[in-house]
Amino acid sequence: MLSIKGVSKHFGGLKALKEVSFNIDDNQIHGIIGPNGSGKTTLFNCITGLLDVTAGNIYLDDTEITGIPAHEISNLGIRRTFQQGKLVPSMTVVENVMSGIFDFSRNDIGDTFFRRPFSKSKKESELRAQAIEMLDLLGLSASADRWASDLVWAERQFVQIARAVVSKPKLLLLDEPASGMGHAETQEVGELIKKIKEMGITPVVVSHDMKMLMNVAEMVTVLNFGDNIFEGTPTEVQKDPGVLEAYLGAE
Numbered sequence: 001m002l003s004i005k006g007v008s009k010h011f012g013g014l015k016a017l018k019e020v021s022f023n024i025d026d027n028q029i030h031g032i033i034g035p036n037g038s039g040k041t042t043l044f045n046c047i048t049g050l051l052d053v054t055a056g057n058i059y060l061d062d063t064e065i066t067g068i069p070a071h072e073i074s075n076l077g078i079r080r081t082f083q084q085g086k087l088v089p090s091m092t093v094v095e096n097v098m099s100g101i102f103d104f105s106r107n108d109i110g111d112t113f114f115r116r117p118f119s120k121s122k123k124e125s126e127l128r129a130q131a132i133e134m135l136d137l138l139g140l141s142a143s144a145d146r147w148a149s150d151l152v153w154a155e156r157q158f159v160q161i162a163r164a165v166v167s168k169p170k171l172l173l174l175d176e177p178a179s180g181m182g183h184a185e186t187q188e189v190g191e192l193i194k195k196i197k198e199m200g201i202t203p204v205v206v207s208h209d210m211k212m213l214m215n216v217a218e219m220v221t222v223l224n225f226g227d228n229i230f231e232g233t234p235t236e237v238q239k240d241p242g243v244l245e246a247y248l249g250a251e
């Protein structure tokens, strides 16, 4: 599905990614791990078009997506969440989720020009119904009409996921979905990721929570100082001396 070929990203003299290459297969939960500053978020930023790559190519199926604008990549079916849990605080939960459909179906130049909130191609009631359906599916519908600003951190993270999933993308990039969560909530995140895979969406998960990640991921890529140092199943990764050293060295 996604093919990353020799991707480098430099910030001045800092090499955040150094010729990283790997594939993400269809309908398989792919984990990405690595110590702080190893380039995980930078990789997501490059895949989603928020950052231009310094070198290399990225393909979604047979389409090269390197260098194309972020909203087009989003329309091609790559959605993400952010490490910092961004929601629009002055909108309700369901409205935040609806905004995830709006981006995806945005094709009316009038809407863009006049900054109308929702595309005319879909009525607001339809968008709301679709968003509620997704919240239901993810077990979040009880919070639909709460203000995003009233949510606690963990709830915000879940709503971010709902917003990214509601358009049924091909690929869902989750950047630290369980950060700042307790044990029970982290387990819920793991279950949610499995549910998302069952919807036919391919989840790619960056997480510091090894237990959760090793439990859900079917394939794991390990980054260290911008290098892709290992790739394998969770069992293989946990036994690899190079990976252990990268983590112990980072302590």
Ligand SMILES: Nc1ncnc2c1ncn2[C@@H]1O[C@H](COP(=O)(O)OP(=O)(O)OP(=O)(O)O)[C@@H](O)[C@H]1O
Pocket: 011, 014, 016, 034, 035, 036, 037, 038, 039, 040, 041, 042, 043, 083
């Ligand atoms: N916009 C930027 N400008 C300059 N340097 C950056 C920028 N974004 C990231 N970096 C640097 O690139 C390196 C990789 O950062 P990145 O955020 O991708 O790491 P990460 O693996 O996501 O780390 P964490 O686990 O802490 O989230 C770091 O050294 C970081 O300081």
Ligand SMILES: [Mg+2]
Pocket: 040, 041, 042, 083
């Ligand atoms: Mg990061």
